[in-house]
Amino acid sequence: MATWVFSEEVDGGPTTTALELLTKARSLDGEVAAIYLGEGSDETFAALGDHGATTVYHIAATDTLAAAGIAAALESLIAGGSPRIILFGLGNTDRDVVGRLSARLDRPVLANAVDISASGPVAVTSEILGGTTKVVTEVRAEAPALVIARPKAFPAEPSGGAAPTVIPVELPDRGHAGEARITSRHAESSEGPDLEAAAIVVSGGRGLGGADKFPMIEELATLLGGAVGATRAVVDSGWVPYSMQVGQTGKTVKPGVYIACGISGAMQHLVGMKDSGTIIAINKDPEAPIFGVADLGIVGDVHSVVPALIEALKTKS
Amino acid sequence: MKIAVCVKQIPDPATPYQLDPTTHWVIRPPDQVMDDTDRYGVEVALQLKEASEGEVVLVSMGPAGNMQGIRQALAMGADKAVIIDDAELKGSGALSTAKVLAAAIKREGADLVIAGTESSDGYTGVVPQQISELLDVPALTFARKFEKTETGIRIERQTQSGYDVVECGLPALISVTAGVVEPRYPTFKGIMQAKQKPVDQLTVSDLGLDGDSVGGSGSGQDITEVSPVPSRQAGQVIEDDGEGHLRIVELLEQAKVV
Numbered sequence: 001m002a003t004w005v006f007s008e009e010v011d012g013g014p015t016t017t018a019l020e021l022l023t024k025a026r027s028l029d030g031e032v033a034a035i036y037l038g039e040g041s042d043e044t045f046a047a048l049g050d051h052g053a054t055t056v057y058h059i060a061a062t063d064t065l066a067a068a069g070i071a072a073a074l075e076s077l078i079a080g081g082s083p084r085i086i087l088f089g090l091g092n093t094d095r096d097v098v099g100r101l102s103a104r105l106d107r108p109v110l111a112n113a114v115d116i117s118a119s120g121p122v123a124v125t126s127e128i129l130g131g132t133t134k135v136v137t138e139v140r141a142e143a144p145a146l147v148i149a150r151p152k153a154f155p156a157e158p159s160g161g162a163a164p165t166v167i168p169v170e171l172p173d174r175g176h177a178g179e180a181r182i183t184s185r186h187a188e189s190s191e192g193p194d195l196e197a198a199a200i201v202v203s204g205g206r207g208l209g210g211a212d213k214f215p216m217i218e219e220l221a222t223l224l225g226g227a228v229g230a231t232r233a234v235v236d237s238g239w240v241p242y243s244m245q246v247g248q249t250g251k252t253v254k255p256g257v258y259i260a261c262g263i264s265g266a267m268q269h270l271v272g273m274k275d276s277g278t279i280i281a282i283n284k285d286p287e288a289p290i291f292g293v294a295d296l297g298i299v300g301d302v303h304s305v306v307p308a309l310i311e312a313l314k315t316k317s
Numbered sequence: 318m319k320i321a322v323c324v325k326q327i328p329d330p331a332t333p334y335q336l337d338p339t340t341h342w343v344i345r346p347p348d349q350v351m352d353d354t355d356r357y358g359v360e361v362a363l364q365l366k367e368a369s370e371g372e373v374v375l376v377s378m379g380p381a382g383n384m385q386g387i388r389q390a391l392a393m394g395a396d397k398a399v400i401i402d403d404a405e406l407k408g409s410g411a412l413s414t415a416k417v418l419a420a421a422i423k424r425e426g427a428d429l430v431i432a433g434t435e436s437s438d439g440y441t442g443v444v445p446q447q448i449s450e451l452l453d454v455p456a457l458t459f460a461r462k463f464e465k466t467e468t469g470i471r472i473e474r475q476t477q478s479g480y481d482v483v484e485c486g487l488p489a490l491i492s493v494t495a496g497v498v499e500p501r502y503p504t505f506k507g508i509m510q511a512k513q514k515p516v517d518q519l520t521v522s523d524l525g526l527d528g529d530s531v532g533g534s535g536s537g538q539d540i541t542e543v544s545p546v547p548s549r550q551a552g553q554v555i556e557d558d559g560e561g562h563l564r565i566v567e568l569l570e571q572a573k574v575v
Contacts, residue, residue, distance in 0.1 A: 010477045065457070065474075065483055071450065090442075091477060092459045099415075099446025100456075106530075108410045108537040111441040127546055129334055134546050135341065141537030148442075180455040180485045183471075188479035200574060224574060236496040242461065242475050248440060249494075257572050259565075274549060278572050280565055286554070293549045296568050300557025309562035316566070316575060 001030040003118075004083045004144075005053070008093040009038020009061065014048055016196060017089035019156035021149055022051035026159060028118040029084045033057060034164070035074065037066065037093065042163075049164040051156065056164045059171065065180040067096035069171030071104050077169065078105070084143045085122055090151060090252075098146050107141050113149040122147075131271045151196065151252040152275070188241040193227045195244065200226030201255045201276070203246055204234060205269075207262025207283060207302055211239035216306050217261055223313050229253065231269050247272035262302040265290030282306065318371035318487075320362045321427035322395065323418055323448070324355040326379055326386035327438045334438070340533070341540040342408050343438065345379065351386035354433040356393070356500035357493050361463060362431050363394045364498065368465060372396050374425050378406060378417045381518060391511035392503030399425065403520045408533025411439070415447030416531055420524040422452065429470065430490040434459055445492035455485040458492045 003025040007018030014036065025032040034053040036044070038061050048056050057077060059070060074097070078086075086101075088094040102109045114134075115125035122145040123138045139145040171178075195201065202224065204217040214234075221228045229246040230239070246253055247269040258276035263269060265281070265288055273279070274293050281294035282305045291297040298305055326349035328334055335344040362373045375390050375398040387398050401417050409417070422430055430452070435442035449456035460472035461480060469486035475494060503511070521528050529535055555561065569575045 008477075015477070065455070067446065068450070068455065092475060095442050096446050096456065096458050099411075099443030100450040102412055102443060103415060103447040103450035106412070108412050109441055109443050110538065111411075111443070123541070132546055132548070133336075134542075134544050135540050136542035138539050138541050139537065140539055175453075176486070176488075177449070177453045177455055180457055180483050180489075182481045182483050184482045185476075186479045186481070224569070232495065236494075238496065241479070242494075242496070243478065249435070249442075257569065257574055278568065279552075280568060282557075282561070282565075286556075291554045292551050294554070295552035296564060297552065297554035298557050298561040298565065299554060300561050304559075305557055305561050305565075308559075309565055312562055312566050313569075313575060 002083045003028045004033045004086045006035045006088045017151045019051045020154045021087040024154040026052040049161045050158045052159045053164045056166045059169045068174040068178045071100035072172045085145045088148045109146045111148040114153040195227040198227035200224045200257045202259045203229035205231040205263030206233040264288045319427045320429045321422045322358045322362045323432040324377045325352045327352045347382040351389040358431040360498045360500040376421045388511045391514045392507040397515045399517045401519045405528045405532045410536040411441040413531040415444045419448045419451035428487045449490040454488045456490045460493045
């Protein structure tokens with residue numbers, strides 16, 4: 001019996017979510033192993049080991065979308081290693097792999113997990129209906145249980161574990177199904193601190209009115225040493241890159257202070273930020289749902305309140 | 318080119334969802350709307366059809382009800398719809414949904430399958446990938462842009478740090494994000510025509526699927542507990558009198574941010 005954790009390489013190392021899941025895996029069932037997709041390095045493998053992985057199944061990066069091959073390779077590995085649980089994050093590649101694996105193994109996927117228990121049957125707690133209702137789902141199917149966990153559901157804590165055994169994994173040829181070729185890669189760098197790790201997040205919504213108003217959100221964030229976030233409506237409109245999206249389908253943040261500017265507070269957005277320390281909201285509409293979670297709500301025009309706030313902060317510093 | 322678009326009818330998101338007290342499944346009223354995120358997939362399909370001839374078939378699983386949501390998608394311009402409505406499918410999870418949709422797509426013989434990245438009511442977010450595996454085709458997922466190539470399809474796929482350009486030949490599946498296109502509104506003519514368009518209503522056995530492999534019994538999971546999440550204590554909401562920003566500064570000072 002064992003618990004495995006999937007991680008794709010992002011910015012040269014494992015994702016924060018993978019380290020969180022490895023930490024959680026240590027308390028679940030037996031040995032912990034990581035499935036790592038990417039270049040890999042001694043430093044990376046050491047970090048995985050330090051968070052509890054005793055084995056790393058290493059899948060070298062390819063110039064194709066590898067999910068089809070990975071699902072087939074994992075099917076063989078599972079037959080040999082009998083994991084009881086395999087944990088995935090919310091990343092796009094995570095979802096590609098777990099979806100395909102689920103269909104291959106004929107096992108369900110339990111998504112949006114905020115807690116996992118393995119003391120009896122594997123049971124997953126998730127929040128549904130926009131985070132207002134909590135459900136516990138027990139897995140009836142045979143092992144392995146395939147679980148997608150939400151980011152920041154668990155803290156990432158090093159265990160001081162030794163460097164893991166690294167086992168290279170070859171991907172089988174999937175024929176046409178494996179023929180999604182990556183012809184180029186593009187990074188859209190955002191400046192300032194990492195959104196998911198920042199102590200302060202300033203986010204802008206549709207209420208700003210247009211892309212030309214977004215720089216004031218960036219200016220406020222810079223003044224406070226925080227990161228910039230946005231709602232789905234804003235990234236869908238192309239005002240800022242998708243990597244800045246906070247919400248169900250974007251990033252989950254838990255900063256000490258979250259400032260929501262011109263954000264009404266759709267369920268989709270609240271799920272990604274409602275666990276922040278102090279929430280400050282500025283919105284024209286007194287009925288906006290964002291005020292239901294805000295510690296301080298200012299009913300007013302974001303175009304006058306935010307510039308005034310920027311001026312006041314500048315005077316102070 | 319024959320294009321299948323996966324669409325879902327969901328309870329109107331503006332009305333609170335009800336869960337069945339015994340099964341904990343979402344109660345589906347007869348009046349359901351098309352999931353807003355599916356409008357993007359329908360639009361992508363229509364644009365591809367307009368560029369190179371073909372047929373757009375909607376594929377949907379769930380209680381047909383009065384088919385308001387399906388008619389919405391037909392009114393946008395899809396040619397026909399296949400809806401699989403069967404009591405045996407109650408309690409279906411993502412995999413059961415994928416099995417049913419994949420079987421219906423196979424029956425239609427589509428060259429390209431288009432799906433949204435996740436539904437707005439269930440958001441497991443893996444159905445497109447499961448369908449691609451069941452059909453044994455490549456999946457270009459999380460598309461934020463797309464174009465037809467000579468032999469297949471090319472997309473920009475959202476990644477953690479930006480995007481990748483990915484391409485493949487047909488048959489294939491693409492999953493699209495809400496930023497990919499601006500969905501059209503149905504015209505009056507479209508709405509009138511939608512009433513005459515063919516809608517095939519099928520059951521699990523029409524698709525040759527084993528009833529035990531789908532629906533609640535085939536889902537491999539049981540909901541054992543449902544409880545409300547304690548809601549956050551709402552704080553103070555004040556009208557801006559020109560000094561609202563000073564209250565924010567105060568709070569930031571208390572939080573030792575400035």
